[in-house]
Amino acid sequence: MFENLQDRLNGALRAISGKSKITEDNIKGTLREVRMALLEADVALPVVKAFTNQVKERAVGSEVLKSLSPGQAFLKIVQEELQSVMGEANESLDLAAKPPAVILMAGLQGAGKTTTVGKLARYLKEREKKKVMVVSADVYRPAAIKQLETLASEVGAQFFPSDEKQKPVDIANNAIKEAKTQFADVLIVDTAGRLAVDEDMMAEIQSLHKAIDPVETLFVVDAMTGQDAANTAKAFSEALPLTGVVLTKADGDARGGAALSVRHVTGKPIKFMGMGEKTDALEPFHPDRVASRILDMGDVMSLIEEAERKIDKSKADKLAKKLQKGKGFDLEDFRDQLLQMKNMGGLMGMMDKLPGMGNMGAAADQMGAAEKQMGQTEAIINSMTPMERAFPDKINGSRKKRIASGSGTDIQAINRVLKQHKQMQKMMKKMKGKGGMKKMLGAMKGMGGQGGPGGGMPPGMGGPGGGFPFK
Structure with missing residues (x-):
């Protein structure tokens, strides 16, 4: 997300962030680079x-000239201004209305409007605990209904219907x-899209808006259309x-x-x-966090919130208790850890939110290879019988041939x-007893390659995190 803009801005700001003194002259060159970075990212000229x-x-x-660290102060200004351009803070939906609170969705055809209705329904149901009803008023595309x-x-x-x-x-x-009859808290109304803004379309949606008087009217737009997104948004507004x-499609928006x-x-x-095709891939927009990601400062808050939401706490607690009792860490447990990582968006999804990862091309390649290997590991464990997962030592040559064929x-x-499982098992044993986490972290230091981004990972997973069940 925002890779192109991130690379260009970082290049421009790196030159000035270490300066002991900032003058109008040395800011001029940096601002020229920043301006070019924004224009190349297809940001609207008035915004630039x-x-x-x-x-x-x-x-x-x-505020910069008197700062003890002018370069850092300048970077802070850029971050705050990026945040200001996108809005000071996340603005949540205003659903404080007599039920049902009606949400009207508008936008061009192909922007992902219908999919967004489904994502928003899930978001409101799971995170806001609302009873949600959806309806399609798109009478031109039966497939939409x-x-x-x-x-x-x-x-x-x-x-x-x-x-x-x-x-x-x-x-x-x-x-x-x-x-009203079904006591729904929220009704989301999907509307017809067109390939371009036209008078008939606008007249129809205006009359629909007037008839139902929604509490929220949301414009759905494809982020990958860049400046065109802003122009169509202006026409709709x-x-x-x-x-x-x-x-x-913000996950595919490199600009x-x-x-x-x-x-x-x-x-x-x-x-x-x-942030993706799945129905849970909808995130509240936090300008401060997005500004941090653009400047490669990471988005740890979103990562923590995602972990809280997606990690299966009951499985994590069950495994923790199992380890405390001295019971082994079997291949079923190993697979559960891989699935937890997958739910978190995998290594690449987590890496995108970690500070300082934007300019680590080689590490990104390594992560991609590690993620592919994790998928292969999951397929291998899935091809085993429950007995083989519980007792890996019983997997002999003929069983290995069958598992290889199945996966x-x-x-x-x-x-x-x-081999990976054996090493993970040894690490998990270090969790037992007093100071277990400390012992385990010590053991992890030598695994997966020293010094690189994979240094704290089990072999073959090469990246930060690890998907362990500990909090």
Whole structure:
């Protein structure tokens, strides 16, 4: 996410961050580089001008000149101004209305609107503990209605049926009546998209908005369209009283132009960003955290929140108790740890949120290879019988051949997994008794290669973290 912008900005700021003195002259060159980095990232020109002017005004003022560490003070200003451009803080949905609180979704065709409805329904159900109903008022694309029905079933939301013969206003009003009958807290209304902004489309959604008077009107836009995202968002904000924006496909947005432009151009906050195809891949948009990621300072808070949400605490507690009782760490436990890592977005997903990882190309390649190997390890363990997982020592030559055949690997790969497991087992034994964690961390120092990003990992996993069940 934002890799191109991250690389360019870091290059520009590295030259000045170590300066013992900052003058208008040496800031000029850095600001020129920053301006070029933002323009290449497809950030809207008015945003680039406003941003660089504000940074310059603050940088040549007393807050940098009188600082003991001017370079660091300048970096702090850039971070704060990036945050300011995107909005000071996360703005959550305003659902304090008489149920059902109606959310209207607007946007162009192909932006991921229907998928976002499903993601938002899951988010509200799981994190806000709301009873959610969804309805499609897209009468032009019958597949959209079926798609939303499938998504509703997947995320556990109620689905109100509709068909292409009905009028969008009638569909929405009937859905509101049903939501009241079913005591739904929230009703999300999906609307028709078009390939471009046109008068008919705007007139239709305006009349729909007027008829149902939603508490939230969210504009869904593809982050990968860059400056075009800001322009279409502006067109929609002029036609509708938008309350916020959802950036989709932000995980594939290497430039960052949309994230940095939309708030400034529309005056509306970015409330969420889609970070993948799965229905749980929707994150609240925190400008401070995104600014930190752009400047390669990491996003540890999001990583912690993700761990809290996605790590299976019951399994973690069960394994911790098992280890305390002196029972072995078997291959079933090993597989559980791999699955916990997978739920966290894998090594690459975690790496994206760690400070200082933006310019580690070789480490990223290493992580990619390690992640592939983790997938292979999972396939190997899945090909074993429950007895083999519980008693790995009983896996002889003929069993190895069968497991290799079942997992599409070879004997060498089976031996690697068994060796990894033995080393993990030794580490887990160090968890038992007083000072267990300290002993285990000491043992980990020599594993997986000294000094590199894989230094604290079990062999073959080559990256920070490790997916262990400890907190």
